[in-house]
Amino acid sequence: MSTNDKNDKTMEQKIQELTQITKKLRYNIVKMIAKANSGHPGGSLSAIDIVATLYYEIMNQDATNPKMLNRDRFILSKGHACPAVYATLASLNYFSENELWNLRQVGALLQGHPTIDIPGIEANTGSLGQGFSASVGIALGCRLDKYDNNVFTLLGDGECQEGQVWEAAMAAHHYKLDNLIAIVDRNKLQIDGCTEDVMCLGDVKAKFDAFGWNTFEIDGHDYKAIIETVETAKALKNGKPTAIVANTIKGKGVSFMENNVGFHGKAPNTEELEQALNELSN
Numbered sequence: 001m002s003t004n005d006k007n008d009k010t011m012e013q014k015i016q017e018l019t020q021i022t023k024k025l026r027y028n029i030v031k032m033i034a035k036a037n038s039g040h041p042g043g044s045l046s047a048i049d050i051v052a053t054l055y056y057e058i059m060n061q062d063a064t065n066p067k068m069l070n071r072d073r074f075i076l077s078k079g080h081a082c083p084a085v086y087a088t089l090a091s092l093n094y095f096s097e098n099e100l101w102n103l104r105q106v107g108a109l110l111q112g113h114p115t116i117d118i119p120g121i122e123a124n125t126g127s128l129g130q131g132f133s134a135s136v137g138i139a140l141g142c143r144l145d146k147y148d149n150n151v152f153t154l155l156g157d158g159e160c161q162e163g164q165v166w167e168a169a170m171a172a173h174h175y176k177l178d179n180l181i182a183i184v185d186r187n188k189l190q191i192d193g194c195t196e197d198v199m200c201l202g203d204v205k206a207k208f209d210a211f212g213w214n215t216f217e218i219d220g221h222d223y224k225a226i227i228e229t230v231e232t233a234k235a236l237k238n239g240k241p242t243a244i245v246a247n248t249i250k251g252k253g254v255s256f257m258e259n260n261v262g263f264h265g266k267a268p269n270t271e272e273l274e275q276a277l278n279e280l281s282n
Contacts, residue, residue, distance in 0.1 A: 025048050028091075029044045031101075041254075043187065045250070045253055046220070046251065046252050049221045051154065055092060058072075063094045072149050073122045073138055073139075076114055077125055077156070077159060078155055078159050087100065095119050128162050135152075136168045153183070158190030160201055169182075169213065172241040180241040181230065182241065184246060186220070190261075194261075205217045212240060214236050216243075250264070
């Protein structure tokens with residue numbers, strides 16, 4: 001979608017469209033993971049409102065020209081949530097939706113973590129913390145090449161327990177990367193339980209603030225808040241990168257997956273799939 005088309009819509013129209021789009025994307029996320037009998041539904045469902053809003057309403061990208069030099073870049077640092085990105089890219093015709101049903105199969109295009117041989121994917125990610133570091137390097141490279149663009153990266157909150165995240169945050173501030181916008185999917189659950197029980201993160205926004213970033217905190221399922229906050233962040237050319245802490249619900253949209261750590265990395269069985277698709281169809 002062109003930038004003019006995006007700007008011509010009212011906020012109410014954007015919210016209505018995103019509500020319908022993400023409903024279908026959630027349906028496809030659950031379906032592809034069930035078909036693979038493997039994957040990470042919880043964090044994919046918590047992140048999909050953010051991912052879809054970036055691709056449909058924020059970023060300058062073109063599926064017919066995925067390598068255009070001045071494009072905005074998106075890096076999924078929490079690479080295990082790739083079903084959210086795969087579903088979104090397929091819906092925008094980066095590749096056929098049929099590829100979704102071969103998720104994690106030997107020789108298939110779409111594996112359990114993003115790889116750069118997939119159209120629209122900017123970096124191989126999955127080892128937690130490394131995608132964020134790559135985003136810092138990409139943002140620095142874009143600035144050196146004098147591109148008028150932004151680099152977006154999505155982190156998990158469990159991922160923020162990695163020391164590498166804070167080394168990258170320090171580097172981004174040092175190099176004054178105001179073309180870098182990091183969003184933390186703060187769903188408060190990770191594979192072993194509640195983030196605050198596994199390794200207490202405390203006030204994530206305050207941590208980024210202490211590292212010299214512009215910081216915001218929003219409801220990560222509120223499309224209006226996502227759009228307005230990201231647009232504000234894009235306009236902040238003050239020599240500081242921006243971090244947005246997005247409070248979300250793990251498994252959002254499927255009743256029995258919501259706030260259920262058991263669905264961090266477990267595919268739904270036949271009965272669960274039927275219930276989930278039923279909920280997402282109504």
